Structures are given as structure tokens and as C-alpha cells.
Amino acid sequence: MKKDAPRIGLFIPCYIDQFYPNVAIATMELLEKLGCKVTYPLGQTCCGQPMANSGFEADTVGTATKFIREFAGFDYIVAPSGSCVLHVKEHSPKIAKLQKNQEYIQAHIYELSEFITDVLKLDSIQGSFPHKIGFHASCHGLRGLRLASDSERNEPAFNKTLQLMQDLEGLEIMELTRKDECCGFGGTFAVSEEAISVQMGKDRIADHLDKGVEIIVGGDMSCIMHMQGIASRDKEKVKLMHFAEILNQVIT
Structure with missing residues (x-):
């Protein structure tokens, strides 16, 4: 160090x-x-x-x-x-x-x-991760912190998380139909509006499954937890991971 x-x-x-x-x-x-x-x-x-x-x-x-x-x-x-x-x-x-x-x-x-x-000014991280992934862009990071471009704005496309993963050997990033749609978690929204929240989560998972995604990757475990619960109850064969787990795994 x-x-x-x-x-x-x-x-x-x-x-x-x-x-x-x-x-x-x-x-x-x-x-x-x-x-x-x-x-x-x-x-x-x-x-x-x-x-x-x-x-x-x-x-x-x-x-x-x-x-x-x-x-x-x-x-x-x-x-x-x-x-x-x-x-x-x-x-x-x-x-x-x-x-x-x-x-x-x-x-x-x-x-x-x-x-x-x-801050660290890294464009990408090298390594191998031979899987088909779909990326879930959580609302606060997307529209609040501007971690990626969103469909509401006329701007060049960018995604800081996928930028770090773009050079991983064997990785396939599958293009979603609605790439920046909310998963329905929304914190206490998932409790106060359970039925709507669950259906939104089902829709997000379906979009990934339709594209042949093996692993749904995200940057907020709250959203991943919500979708993981739905996928588990519906016995869907898809994994969910935080991108930190993948990057840490590929760097030796």
C-alpha cells in the first residue's frame, strides 16, 4: 500500500x-x-x-x-x-x-x-467472468447520483458500473428492453404498496429472463434483496449479485 x-x-x-x-x-x-x-x-x-x-x-x-x-x-x-x-x-x-x-x-x-x-480514475478492471449478466440500475444511484444515463434525458449513454466491468473476459452484458425501470422496492413503498411493488419486481425479473440473463447484477442490495425474494418464491433460475462481489472475485 x-x-x-x-x-x-x-x-x-x-x-x-x-x-x-x-x-x-x-x-x-x-x-x-x-x-x-x-x-x-x-x-x-x-x-x-x-x-x-x-x-x-x-x-x-x-x-x-x-x-x-x-x-x-x-x-x-x-x-x-x-x-x-x-x-x-x-x-x-x-x-x-x-x-x-x-x-x-x-x-x-x-x-x-x-x-x-x-476518484481513483480507473476506466475498467481486468479479469475473467464468463457469464451473461443483466444490470439493474437502482433509482437513487441512477437519477440521484447520476451513476448512469437514463431514458428521460437526451444525453450520451454512460454507466459507471458497467464501465468497470466492460473488459472482463467472457462477460456478456445483455441489453434489456426497459433498462432503467424501477424494481418496485422503494424502501417502505414495498410495505405500504405491496401488490404494486411485487408486480414491478416481477416485471424487472422477466425482462432479464427474456434476454437469457444468468446473473442480475446491481449496486444496491435493497433492490437486489427485493428481486431475489421474488425470484426465489417463483423458483426462477437466476442469480443476483452486487457488482462488488464480481470485481473482488476477478482481481487476484
Whole structure:
């Protein structure tokens, strides 16, 4: 590791911590393989997004304050979740007594693929992954963080996550019919509007299956969890993976 390696505060959202720790481990190992000095602050907890999405943003002052105190002092904060990064970056309540630290954190927090492409300046990662994949672009990352182009805008096509995977030997990225459609999770939307949420998830999975996809790949485990549950109940023969697991696997 280089002496001037960036010091990363690894932010792991609570649903990854509780249900998908393998994604957290893959993220940490991947960043270390790319030359970063990674620290996992043990006192971190929920960023407050579930409460804010349910209309209780004022009640997230405590989680926002704790987040700032846990992650102040790092060069960058990186997370394998676009939705949680967007919440911290744009939707956390302002904490006046910690304003300077909060503004610094909001300017230096990145979703994983965004950090690798925009900060580490890597165009792609070399390796072998001989599978047919379909990419699910989660709404917060797509339309909030602008991790990829979307169909609502007249702009050149780009996708920061797929950019990193484009040179993997044997990889086939299947073109979807509706490549940037919501999977229906939407946090508490999946609870309050269960029937609509499930049907949206079924539609997204069907689009991938119609194209012969072996693995549905995404950058938000919340969306992957939603689709994985539906695919499992419907006994669909398709795997779901976070892109960090793939990139970490191919780098030796």
C-alpha cells in the first residue's frame, strides 16, 4: 500500500450489515486491492434513510449527528449503496453545530463505482467472468447520483458500473428492453404498496429472463434483496449479485 493511499471510511448500510455481510467484505477487499487504506468505524449505525423516506426526516437528527461524528476525518467515505449515499449527501437534516464537518462529508461521500471511476480514475478492471449478466440500475444511484444515463434525458449513454466491468473476459452484458425501470422496492413503498411493488419486481425479473440473463447484477442490495425474494418464491433460475462481489472475485 502506498504511503499516500487515500484513507477510506467504509460505510456499510444496515441491511447489508445484517443480511449481506459478504458484500461488505467484498467492498473492503476490493478497495484494499485497489490501493486504498480502509477503516470500518465500529460505532456506525443507520444513516436515517428509512425514517426520512417514511416522512420523519426531523427524527433523523440523531442518526445524522452520529454519522458525522463517526466519519469525520477520513479522506473519503465510500459505500456499496447509492440510496444511502444519496441520503447522506442530499437529504440529511442540517446539523448547525457540525456544519463544517457535515459539508465536508457530503462533498466526500461516494458510491463504490463512482469512487473507483471518478476518484481513483480507473476506466475498467481486468479479469475473467464468463457469464451473461443483466444490470439493474437502482433509482437513487441512477437519477440521484447520476451513476448512469437514463431514458428521460437526451444525453450520451454512460454507466459507471458497467464501465468497470466492460473488459472482463467472457462477460456478456445483455441489453434489456426497459433498462432503467424501477424494481418496485422503494424502501417502505414495498410495505405500504405491496401488490404494486411485487408486480414491478416481477416485471424487472422477466425482462432479464427474456434476454437469457444468468446473473442480475446491481449496486444496491435493497433492490437486489427485493428481486431475489421474488425470484426465489417463483423458483426462477437466476442469480443476483452486487457488482462488488464480481470485481473482488476477478482481481487476484
